[in-house]
Every structure is written in structure tokens, then in C-alpha cells.
Amino acid sequence: MTGIKDVAKAAGVSVSTVSYVLSGKRAISGKTADKVMEVVRKLEYTPDASAQKMRGLRNRILAVSEPIRGDINEAKYNAYFLYTAWQAKNAGYDVLLLTGENAVDDIQRVTRSNMVDGVLLLDVVEDDDRVAQVDSYDKPCVAIGYPADRGDCACVDIDFAAAGTLAMDYLYKRGHRDVLLLRDNERDYERRSGYVVALRRHMLDRAHELGVRVVESGKNEAGRFDAAAFVRDLKAMDPRPTAIVNQADAAVVNMVVQELDDAGLKVPDDISLLSVGTFFENDLVRRPVTEIPVMPKLLCAKAVGLLLSAVEDGRRISASGELISPVMQDHGSVATVIPSVASTSDATGSPSPHTSPRKKRT
């Protein structure tokens, strides 16, 4: 309500003086500056953001696109969203959230109408419309996630090819030749959520190269996972897997760990557990699990940093595709075993001499 004119009048100076005092873009005598600032505080003057934006100043608003597909309660993706908001805030930016189904329309609308300074894309899937249309936005844009074809879109993600390799090499090096893949929520595969699908493929590929046998768990429908059945199946397998590679979330892992416990299987002595592409930092886990995490904090920091380098310094970022190396966080849930001789040959019905896994924890 109170504008720069009111301040100027009350301080007995011109509007330009007020503007310059506030922006610091030219020298002002200490006396005038003090008087102006005093009035500014007294009148609680805050410059009109629209007027500033019209003059070409930045808004300090970033659009964050996170289309809500189906269920609203996907805590997994909230981590990215909140860290993004947090990073933006730290840099002095606010976040305009775009959750509509027609994400591309929304992004075009807010960029073309000059409502925001830049755009962040969250929950990117393998063939993402928002990425494909990046050239139609009037503002810089960074995706968190790496679609199959990133075109001109700047992308930041974990290197999931490397993560898949790292996971399998890690197990292989510790003697594991038979692993059980605990699938993520089916919905994540179906929506072709970028990394979940890619990671699984890379793990299977690497396992094949190494001669590691991978059996996949049954489909894991949302909210219907039967941990008891999973463990029962595990015990019935021949040869019995020496490790579980997990893509599912904390709730599922907790249930599995509990069931393993009930079934008398100790982690890692009787069965190793490695979680890949998950993020357990904040969730309750019944026991620490060795993990190659997705690192939302890091990704969001990188993405916001990259976007702001374009917004504030005009850097051209359309060429940037940053892949961050995965890291193994050892929490002692993977043991070293002696590979069973039969494990790489074909599995006949004969009772394979199962090598009891018992070694130092890793």
C-alpha cells in the first residue's frame, strides 16, 4: 500500500534518492541515507515486486514442477521437493509449486508471463514431456533426473549406470553369486520413473557380465507387500541367494528385516542386504543397511546452483548434463561369503552344497 512516493515525501527527498538508497547503486550522503532508511522502517515500506520485475529486475521466484500423478502421498518425492525449496530459500529465492497434470502448459504459462526467473523439473521420467519441450520455455530450466534423451535440457542426477555396476561389483567382490532383487513399488516401474527403471536394468546387465545370478522378487504392489511370503520364497530357493539387493522403500525393508529375524536369518551373517537407489536417512530402519543412496540433498543443491548460475550470471546451461558418482555407504549389512562352486553353472535339481556364509562384515 505505501509506495516509494510516500517514502520520498516523508523523507523530504525525491523518489530516485529513495530507490538508490535501497539499491545502493549510487553514493548517498550518510545523513540522507539514514533519514530515508528510518522512514522506510517506520512506514514498513516494501517495494512492489511487480513494478520491480517490470523494470527488468529479478523476481527471486523459481518454479518447481512436480506433477502429482495419482496418489498424493508419495513421500519419496517430497524429499526432493523440500530440499529444493530449502536450497532456493538459502539463495534468497521463493518457490512456486506446479503440481498440475498438464505440467508443460503450466511451465509455459509461468515462464511466458514472466512470473518466475527459472524452472526446476522434479520427478523426471524416462521420456518426459517437460524435458522434451524445454525449448518452449522462456526461462532457464534444470531437471533433477536424467531422461533417456535430455535434448537441450540441463540435467543433474546420480550416475545410475555406475550405481548398478558399483552394487554388483561390490557384491561380486565379496563372493556373492546368487542375489535376490527386491523390487520397488510396481508403480515406480510403470510410470517409468527415470532412475528406478534404469537402475534395475543396469544392475541386471552388470550381474549378467559378472556371471551373478539374479532372481527378482514378485511384483510389489503398493501397500500390499507380503514380507512373510518374500522370506518364505527366499528360503525355498535353490541355490539360496546370499544377498538381497533392495530397491524398495523403508517400510518394506523394515518388514523384510523383521521377517528375516523371525525366520532365524541374521543380517548379514545368514543373508546380506544391500539397498540401491534408496534414501533411508530419515526413515526408521530396524537395522542400518548398507546403501547406495540417491542423495536428494546433493542433487538439489547442484540443480539449484546450476539454475542460478543461468539466472544470475546468464550462463548458458543447456549443454550441461551432470552425472554424480554414486557412493557406497557401508552400514555392515553385507558380508563376505565363499562363492559356491555350483553357482555359476546351471541349476540342476540336485541339492547344491550350499556354502554357509560366515565371514567378516563389510
Next chain:
Amino acid sequence: MTGIKDVAKAAGVSVSTVSYVLSGKRAISGKTADKVMEVVRKLEYTPDASAQKMRGLRNRILAVSEPIRGDINEAKYNAYFLYTAWQAKNAGYDVLLLTGENAVDDIQRVTRSNMVDGVLLLDVVEDDDRVAQVDSYDKPCVAIGYPADRGDCACVDIDFAAAGTLAMDYLYKRGHRDVLLLRDNERDYERRSGYVVALRRHMLDRAHELGVRVVESGKNEAGRFDAAAFVRDLKAMDPRPTAIVNQADAAVVNMVVQELDDAGLKVPDDISLLSVGTFFENDLVRRPVTEIPVMPKLLCAKAVGLLLSAVEDGRRISASGELISPVMQDHGSVATVIPSVASTSDATGSPSPHTSPRKKRT
């Protein structure tokens, strides 16, 4: 980039004609309108939001304040946030998220700088700064939650006094005289999160009035809940509670149900389970639980509706404090029992003749 002048030039009309075609605020000949719209589409013209706002039009942006206190992964509150965003979107509004610690500063900044049309307050605690300062905002404001003193702030919430009464009356009517209160996460009590605290108090008060004995579970620290111990304690109690009243989240309830099962206690035949002030709709629950839910969807719809009535129709809403009646959602986890005669008298060490609860489910 492309402005109204460009459109006017290309269409061979004046800028006001273009403006009027787009706003529909005066009659335009069909021919001109068509031509203009064609050019608008071809040039992908989108009016500059700042310029419009300067002319007094609405921005169609609502600020949503949800300060992140401590841990970032509080899924509970995300539901409110997402439903709010969804409701806003449905009404044609975008959402500017304010997560900073200094919520009041942020709200003052975005309202005074005219960046938003209105403000929604989420995760309101009993003595909430944001509510206390509501008069210092330059835009209409609605809180979801009911602080101790709402002052001039419009508030929408479940009537938790009524909910507490409803919960206890419901159990009392079904013969329960001894109940065990399963506490929510301690953090929720500590931060004095509005309803969690109020609800507990109201339940205890009502129980006292009815002569229902309430024993509280031990503190439930985040991520450290020991369901087995909880059930062990339950079995050791004398007289043994016939019902559990739950304030904790789905993860905790799942664990408890599982442990009850393992301990041979059937719900509801051996022990009733009533959840109050929770929201299990989207979470996996091992068995349906009778619930007086918090109804975020409804609350958000009411709040957004109220706010928009102020934003769009200029209604004065500072007098509005809407309390929504709680509803009991029966999912068959509460049984009717025959009250034990000893239950209202003092509990001596004598082995009370525990009335085995077995009746029709409710």
C-alpha cells in the same frame, strides 16, 4: 518476450482491442476477435503477469506457509500441503511455498511486496506467531488449524474438543472402561502442534467425566517405538485395557497390530482399536482401523474456499472461525464388551475378574 504491442501490430488493431479481446470486457466484432486470437496463438502471446498485477489485477498466487521445523520428512503435514496446492490449482491459483524458519518475515515480505493474493497458514501450533501477527499482513489470510487465541485470524479446523468427546463416548457406550492411549510421536507434543495436544487433553478430560480409566503408553520417540514392549506392557496391565486409543501414525499402528497378532490378541475380539486424529486413508494399514480422521482434504477445501471468498469477492473473513464436526469412520476394529464391575473402583492388587470381551463388532 512478445508483448501486446506485437500482437496489436500483427493483427492490425490497437493494443486496447487486443486487451479487450483477451479479457472479454467489451464487445468485439467476431472478425476482429478471430484475427486477434489467431495472432495470439501464433505468437504464443502470454500477458506479462507483473504488468497486469500493477494494474490491479490478481496474480492468482497464494502463499502457503509451512515452516520446516527440524526434520524435513514429516509426511503427516505433506498431506495438507499437497491438498492445499491441489485445491488452489482447481480454482486457478498457483502456490508460493514459504518454508523458512522466520515465517512471519516471509509472509510480511510477500504480502507487502504484493507478490501474492492471499495467505494460507499450515501446521499451526497452539501459540502461533503467524496467527498473532495476522494484522500485519497486507492480504487476506486463513489458517488451517485452531490456535489457543485466534485473534483476527480466520481459522478452519476439526472440532477436536468434540472429537475427544466422540472418541470416549463411543468407547464408553460399547462398554469400555479401561483404555490404553497410544501416544503420538513425542515431537508432536513438544512442538505443541495444535491438535495433537488439544485432542489428547480433551480425550483425557472426557474419559475422566465418564469414569473411564486411561493409561498412557510410554513416550514414543521418533523412529524408536518398541511395539513388542508396548504389547507386553498391555498384557501385563491389571485390569487389562479393553481398547487402545491411538494417536500415532500408520507405521506405529502397523507394528502394534502385528505384535498383537503375534501375541495372540485378535482385533477387535480380544482388544479394540480406535484411532483418533489420524489419517490412514493413503497409508498401508495391516487391517482397517475404526478412525476419527483429521480430513485434510475437507479442511483444505474449506480453507481455500474461505480465502478465495476474501480474495475474489472482498469478503471480510477475519471473524470466521470454522470448526468442523468430527466423523467416526467405522472399520470394525472396536468391539462391544461387558464392563467389568471392578473397573471404575480403585485398582487393588487383587486379580480382577477380567471380563473376556466378545461381542458383535461395531
Next chain:
DNA sequence: TTGTAAGCGTTATCAT
């Protein structure tokens, strides 16, 4: 039915 021009609240250029 359409055009002209004032004005919204700022910033920045030009004077002084």
C-alpha cells in the same frame, strides 16, 4: 465497434 492515452510503482538515464 475501435482507438488514444493516462497511469500503475518502480528503476535508470539524464540533468543539475
Next chain:
DNA sequence: ATGATAACGCTTACAA
């Protein structure tokens, strides 16, 4: 060191 004023892109009162 400070002041007057054009310009930003749009909406709308007024004119034609």
C-alpha cells in the same frame, strides 16, 4: 549528491 522524468507492459476511462 540529488532531482526530474522516460520507460517497462498492461488495463481502462474517455473519445471518436
